[in-house]
Amino acid sequence: MYTPAEVVEETGFSIDTLRYYEKIGLLERIGRNAAGQRRFSQEDVGWLGMVRCLRDTGMPIATMLRFAELVRAGDHTIPDRIKLLEEHDRQVQAQIDNLAERQRYIHHKISYYRSVL
Amino acid sequence: MYTPAEVVEETGFSIDTLRYYEKIGLLERIGRNAAGQRRFSQEDVGWLGMVRCLRDTGMPIATMLRFAELVRAGDHTIPDRIKLLEEHDRQVQAQIDNLAERQRYIHHKISYYRSVL
DNA sequence: GGTTGACCTGGAGTGCACTCCGGGTGGGAT
DNA sequence: ATCCCACCCGGAGTGCACTCCAGGTCAACC
Numbered sequence: 403m404y405t406p407a408e409v410v411e412e413t414g415f416s417i418d419t420l421r422y423y424e425k426i427g428l429l430e431r432i433g434r435n436a437a438g439q440r441r442f443s444q445e446d447v448g449w450l451g452m453v454r455c456l457r458d459t460g461m462p463i464a465t466m467l468r469f470a471e472l473v474r475a476g477d478h479t480i481p482d483r484i485k486l487l488e489e490h491d492r493q494v495q496a497q498i499d500n501l502a503e504r505q506r507y508i509h510h511k512i513s514y515y516r517s518v519l
Numbered sequence: 520m521y522t523p524a525e526v527v528e529e530t531g532f533s534i535d536t537l538r539y540y541e542k543i544g545l546l547e548r549i550g551r552n553a554a555g556q557r558r559f560s561q562e563d564v565g566w567l568g569m570v571r572c573l574r575d576t577g578m579p580i581a582t583m584l585r586f587a588e589l590v591r592a593g594d595h596t597i598p599d600r601i602k603l604l605e606e607h608d609r610q611v612q613a614q615i616d617n618l619a620e621r622q623r624y625i626h627h628k629i630s631y632y633r634s635v636l
Numbered sequence: 637g638g639t640t641g642a643c644c645t646g647g648a649g650t651g652c653a654c655t656c657c658g659g660g661t662g663g664g665a666t
Numbered sequence: 667a668t669c670c671c672a673c674c675c676g677g678a679g680t681g682c683a684c685t686c687c688a689g690g691t692c693a694a695c696c
Contacts, residue, residue, distance in 0.1 A: 405642085405643090406642080406643070407642070407643090416684085416685080417642095417643085418684070418685055418686075419683085419684065419685085421644095421645090422683080422684060422685085436692095437643080437644085437691075437692050437693075438643085438644060438645095438691085438692090439642080439643055439644070439691095439692080439693095440643080440644090452628070455621050455624045455625065457683095458617065458621055459618060459621045459622070459625070462682080462683095463682080463683070477635075480632050480635065480636060481636070483632055484629055484632045484633065487625055487628060487629050487632070488629060490625065491622065491625050491626070491629070494618055494621070494622050494625065495622070497618055498615055498618050498619060498622070500575065501576060501611055501614055501615050501618070502615060504572045504575055504576045504611070505576070505608065505611050505612070505615070507572045508572065508576070508604055508607065508608050508611065509608070511569070511604060512601055512604050512605060512608070515597050515600055515601045515604070516601065518594070518597065519597060519598070522672085522673090523672080523673070524672070524673090533654085533655080534672095534673085535654070535655055535656075536653085536654065536655085538674090538675090539653080539654065539655085553662095554661075554662050554663075554673080554674085555661085555662090555673085555674065555675095556662085556663095556672080556673055556674070557673080557674090574653095579652080579653095580652080580653070637696100638695105638696090639694105639695095639696090640693100640694090640695090640696105641692100641693095641694095641695105642691105642692090642693090642694105643690105643691080643692080643693100644689100644690075644691070644692095645688100645689090645690085645691105646687105646688100647686105647687090647688100648685105648686080648687075648688105649684105649685080649686070649687085650683105650684085650685070650686085651682100651683100651684095651685100652681100652682090652683100653680105653681100653682100654679105654680085654681095655678100655679080655680070655681100656677105656678085656679070656680085657676105657677090657678075657679085658675100658676105658677100658678105659674105659675095660673105660674075660675085661672105661673080661674070661675105662671105662672090662673080662674095663670100663671095663672090663673100664669105664670095664671095664672105665668105665669090665670090665671105666667100666668085666669085666670105
């Protein structure tokens with residue numbers, strides 16, 4: 403079991419973000435101790451790793467929410483989860499390709515500026 | 520000279536975005552015809568290409584604004600422009616590296632899901 | 637047993653980058 | 667001449683993803 407502070411440390415999400423994610427259902431209701439304070443399980447922390455990955459690759463919260471629902475719905479949704487991740491993978495690849503393309507333009511611009519100095 | 524509609528077509532920015540960019544100073548005051556309608560020069564369109572590149576690589580508007588000011592200030596700012604673009608290039612590279620790293624995680628997850636089917 | 641600090645809640649506020657609105661003007665095809 | 671459509675303007679509104687706030691509770695260390 404992890405305290406909020408430990409999860410903040412582990413995952414890099416702020417405590418406000420964690421509370422927000424729980425409120426909107428991206429995290430399932432987190433366990434509480436006797437005083438009502440959150441205690442995150444190993445599984446919660448693992449799921450937050452996935453959330454971090456999806457978020458940092460630009461997946462909108464609405465889509466993460468759909469993925470979270472598939473995970474909760476049980477193993478029979480695994481084919482759907484694969485489809486969702488494959489689609490996201492294509493979008494990530496498109497982002498990478500696009501960035502690489504734009505980067506070439508930036509490199510050209512820098513070269514040009516160097517050439518006129 | 521290009522009409523707003525032509526620039527929308529050329530650059531992919533909406534007319535509202537174009538007006539917004541002019542309002543905040545990311546575009547210098549665009550020329551007008553007798554009726555007060557915008558007429559974009561070749562130079563304006565070229566600059567919009569740069570803006571598109573910077574925007575699509577995640578540069579915040581505030582930074583693009585600084586770059587725009589350097590461009591307007593004249594050729595003596597070219598070393599500063601190079602610095603700014605080099606810094607941005609590093610950030611673009613970091614984005615690409617980060618996406619590629621996260622993508623590996625997604626691939627692993629997909630493989631795992633495939634393995635349990 | 638007092639103080640500090642981590643934590644709780646619902647709800648309001650923020651920052652970014654647009655995007656839309658309403659009311660008005662002008663120009664070009666029919 | 668008339669109609670339509672592109673365009674004008676200032677300003678309000680939107681969507682996303684948080685982030686902050688006020689007021690309160692507990693627990694643990696000195």
